[in-house]
Amino acid sequence: FLRTRRNLGRLRDLPAETLDGARVTVMANVELAGELDTVHQCGAEGIGLLRTEFMFMNRPTLPSEDEQYAFLRAIVEGMRGRPVTIRTLDVGGDKLSEALELGESPNPALGLRAIRLSLSRPALLEAQLAAILRAGLHGPVRLLLPMIGSIEELRQVHVIRDRVVKRLRAASVPLPDPLPPLGVMIEIPGAALSADTLARHCDFFAIGTNDLIQYTLAIDRSDPAVAPLYNPLHPAVLRLIQFTVGAAARAGIPISVCGEMAGDPRLAGVLLGLGVTSLSMSANNIPRVKQNIRRLSLADAEARTAALMALDDAQAIAALADHLLVNRERTAEK
């Protein structure tokens, strides 16, 4: 056990590179400012997903633009030049915030959450966009929108972003030049299926596999009655990821995967085989995933994934994925 921990520690400064030399970017999902030490210790190459909900939780009032800016600036500076992808507020659904006074909805996961909530409260979104743009003065920042479902929503955000920039410039508030790239999370099936269009209107994609799987399969995995049906290897899920990766490639924009699939060493090879070259995960998972990537060859992962995609049965897919993983680990132990 100790030897394993020491081995994983040594991994920190090694690149996430396959046996045949394909370089994968491995980043961290961050929920709280206090996690930065862990992020560095685990060898994250940046923050692929900074959740901003912590700024809104357990308080009776909303944080001001300046307060948010101070929070974000500290994190961007703490990352010492490494990229930080900041997601706008993703509350609603299961995530509640007292200060927002959210109402009840019959199916919170299908209700007023994430960017929908932000667009319904423009003042809230404007303060957040301003804080994120300003944080870009202190390091490479990217602005990420959760739960975009249509090109119309993306257009609305562009209009609000432009208004915020104009207001800040008029008030001589310093802003980075160029402005931070604006990307969308692909986590609604309708967005994945419109990925070609969305890719032409934004700067990068981040696939959120947790929600994408939930909606694609109509399974709430927090509900024990159906949780066993939640399946990252369902052929429909693999097809949506593959299509989204292809759309990003055709439009020439970067794409990363930041759901739990990205942090599962067993699934990293599948994602690589689907063309993903950037993964963001809970920092603690980075060493194991990196270790697994360093034992894979990309050519092998691609062949393996092509075989998976040719199967049409999720159980068969899972069995083959397990089989290949077990063989790989046996080979590695020898």
Place this chain on the structure above:
Amino acid sequence: FLRTRRNLGRLRDLPAETLDGARVTVMANVELAGELDTVHQCGAEGIGLLRTEFMFMNRPTLPSEDEQYAFLRAIVEGMRGRPVTIRTLDVGGDKLSEALELGESPNPALGLRAIRLSLSRPALLEAQLAAILRAGLHGPVRLLLPMIGSIEELRQVHVIRDRVVKRLRAASVPLPDPLPPLGVMIEIPGAALSADTLARHCDFFAIGTNDLIQYTLAIDRSDPAVAPLYNPLHPAVLRLIQFTVGAAARAGIPISVCGEMAGDPRLAGVLLGLGVTSLSMSANNIPRVKQNIRRLSLADAEARTAALMALDDAQAIAALADHLLVNRERTAEK
């Protein structure tokens, strides 16, 4: 107004046929046995969707197999040789039944509902399958499964169906020969995206647009906070319908559409243009939809739909659909 009603009445015995001679089958969705008079008056060519929930509602105990058989037999006989597509229980979600003692779930629409609930209570499903199969002695019956999400679920139903048939035969209960065809509702994005596989393992498809749109866009349209975002013309929805229709055609199985889209005269042309030739709707909508089909040419609908699919903006799509409809109605008035 009176003249319009009389005109619609005359439509009853005319076929739903386009100007260029393409024949569309127009059927009724039925919720209660008492609707059969209306079904006949409106000129339905059969029941494209018989909901069976009414047998389970407002009662403290579950109906027995014989009780269900008697209910279904009356409806099948009442349809006098026209086809009746009987869907197994579709409770859960918003639809509650006292006798089933369903628990609470955080997102009922993503929980234990429809075929998932049936598969979790095999005795319930077996009684229903037995009653539906036996009803097939009295007219052309088709057996429809709601909310199939994977090939595994379909396989489980096949196993249970075969077990039921064996039991009935062993007890010398008469059954139709051949047995009623077994079809699946395509109403989960994951099912639509696996339509090619599902089509090889069942006898027909029925697309349920209400749920398909809900999950594809992650919008609960019963929730006023997001209902305006529910959009049947979202490009992703059109793509999923088109893909499913194509998969059915490749496998040589029939397909119909039975969500509210099917009963919207404005959208009938779009569905025809996507290759749909069978629609099932609330009986009251049949005359208007039939009237609209009789004013369309299929060639025109196909060209129009190809134009819609080339657009990537739902607002532009809706505007073009409206524009074409207005032009069409003006032409028809002249």
